[in-house]
Amino acid sequence: MSTTTETEIPLRQRVAENPQPALIWAAIGAVLIGAELGAILQVVGAVAGVVVNLIPGDPGASAVQSLQAAFDAIPTLISRDVIPNQGYWNGTGYENTFLGLSPAVAWAIRVAVVYAYAFAVLAWAWNGYKRFRRHYRRVDWTPRDDVVNRFRGHSWGKFGLIIVITFVVMAVFAPTLGPTTMEQNILQPYDYEVSYWSEDTQSVETVLVGEANLGSGSQGAGDENVAPLTYDDFGRFHPFGTATNGKDLFTQVVFGARISLTIAVVAMGIAGLIGLALAMITAYYKGLADLATVLVSDSIQALPVIMVLILMLVIFQNTWVRELYDGAVLIILIFSIVYWPFIWRSIRGPALQVSEQDWIDAAKSFGQTPTQVMRKHMAPYVFSYMLIYASLSLGGIIISVAGLSYLGLGITAPTPEWGRLIANGQQYVASPSWHISLVPGLLITLVVTGLNAFGDGIRDAIDPQADTGDEAAATGGGA
């Protein structure tokens, strides 16, 4: 056990007494972050741009723009410019590609570098936690160590974690991973040109991206098909082939990953906050507050979720909310409203148990306000149960969003969405262009399996005696 003198030393001093492990860790971190400093600053710039846009009158817009330009100029390790793949064959060799390699190899190298970097950062963060635990933490053991150790011994959960990380990296690095960019290939194809080697004239020619897309769609017949891992007639490499309109499928898939992840995480976050806040209030005050919440949540739960989603999307179809982020904001709001009762239900029991504890009485008698009691003495004990439920529900949201988009109600063009891609390729599943529907569907299956496995791991780690009855409701997307 630690002595009182030890516990009073602040972290800074503990690091100063034994600086070596922290310094090594910080040095590695500086290298890792330095390699991508430009990208991080670009994200900051983009966020600043959005914020400025939201403020009426756009104060300081020019300042933000010059800032963004300055950030863009900083070179980063993982970018399209460092490892370019959009080159062309000039008759004797490739031009404008990384080290003169073929576009396919250059793209593969870039993807490998992105994932190597992402896993290096995660390994670094994990190493930092271990160093902290070993050298700087006041106590030798905390209950959280057991949770971490249980998860480390849970191979099914680790399998899920790896898939989840792969998915998240796909979403975060979407602009870098695609063989081409959103802007060039999907949003403004007629504003850009590509050069390619023409077999007919035996020379390099240029064509508008839009026209090249028209000539490389996948619509079934052998001539009208660009299969996965092949080049189209214009020398462009397509890792997942092309969609029916000739736009690159991989680029759409990675940006689709981005929107699926955003919706699932933000909606679950909002629903979790509502559920947690209500659980605190109902557990603390009980009585009428509890009864009213039971009534409201039971009523919302008695509505068929998918039908309510369809109805609300139809009702709000011509409003300004629907336009935000091609419908994502509205979908997030609807999911938060529909999902909070499930979260509240799953943590109501634990919250009631905590509120009966002696330390709550003690805190009250010390004159702490209800908010303080709820926040400091109740919420931390319930939070882990909410985490279990939320992690098991994410997959259901991803499936539901894809299903709504498949029906043409969810995310609208131009933002790519996996369900819409599946609908796009539906009639070509039996043809050579099977990849359009198959690839996004397999990815959804893989990601949802991974999320469920990860959720199982978290549940078994946090609460080894967990009641297994909850999990069915958790994945109930129904799409």
Added chain:
Amino acid sequence: MSRWQYFLRRVLMSIPVVIFGTTITFALIRLGPLDPVSAILGTQYNPQAAEQIRTNLGLNQPLWSQYLDFMYRLFTFQLGQSWVIAPGTTAYELIEIYAPRTIWLGFWSVIIALFVGIPLGFYAGLNPNTPSDYAASFGGIVWRAMPNFWLAIMLVTALSQLGTWTNGLFTWQTWIVRTNVVTPPALGFFQSPVEQFLEDPGGWTESFVRATKQIAPAALVLGSASMGNEMRIGRTAVLETINSNYVETARAKGVSGRSLVWKHIFRNALIPLVPIITGEAFLLLGGSVFVETVFAINGLGWLFFNAAINGDLPLIGTLMFIFILILVGTNILQDFLYTIIDPRVGYDG
């Protein structure tokens, strides 16, 4: 509190839930930004017709009287009519046409899920940590993670292409009875089944088999999520029961293996499966929209979806009310089953 009192309290609790759920629907339809009248008229909007419909639907009344009227009509089962997708047809007629297909689909998806999911789960639970357990468990998890609509598309394609793939050795369309892959089931044999069966047993059986074959792929897809759930819960339940003290006692007493599995393990392992099975109602109603769209089965889900995208708000209100009744009814059924199966449930509220 006795368990029957507990059950009664649950039933009473469901009344305000139905009322409140219907109120939410009313709020969405009447207070939402979509005007029912312009939704009904669409591009053929003209003020006179609009005024006519407004009067017919009672939209000129103050909101509270509209609300009372809406609730009164629904709770007295005056379900109104369709305005857009089948103008003038009453909701009763529509439901009579569309509901049997969905019920048929739901029936088979529950049956398929039950008779595949539970035995597989129990098998995996009785042989834990063997290769077959891993195969069954992993298969169940992946099966559950697949989106219904995508699985439906893939299955439709696979069934249509079976003939080409097997060089004509086996085609789904001609197997047993001739059917199309994508088709609504022909349920004519359900009208006065006894008389028809007595009249023409062979013909009746054939149409029964045909309707079953027509619905089977869709039911398999719709039941996929529940099947995966039932498998997992079944496996866990068996594992928990197998390691419990009373099973060990029974084994020590010399109870035979068969009797041990059926009398002591099976019955108790069924208890946690009850909410999964009744919870299927939610999955089935939601999933029916997607599965019916892909398989071209024009049932209730399809009707709701089309009413929604065409702005048939009065019909949507009615359908939503019926869905709420179905779901709340299923919840009551679940509590009832619990009350019968498990005497321990409900004592402390």
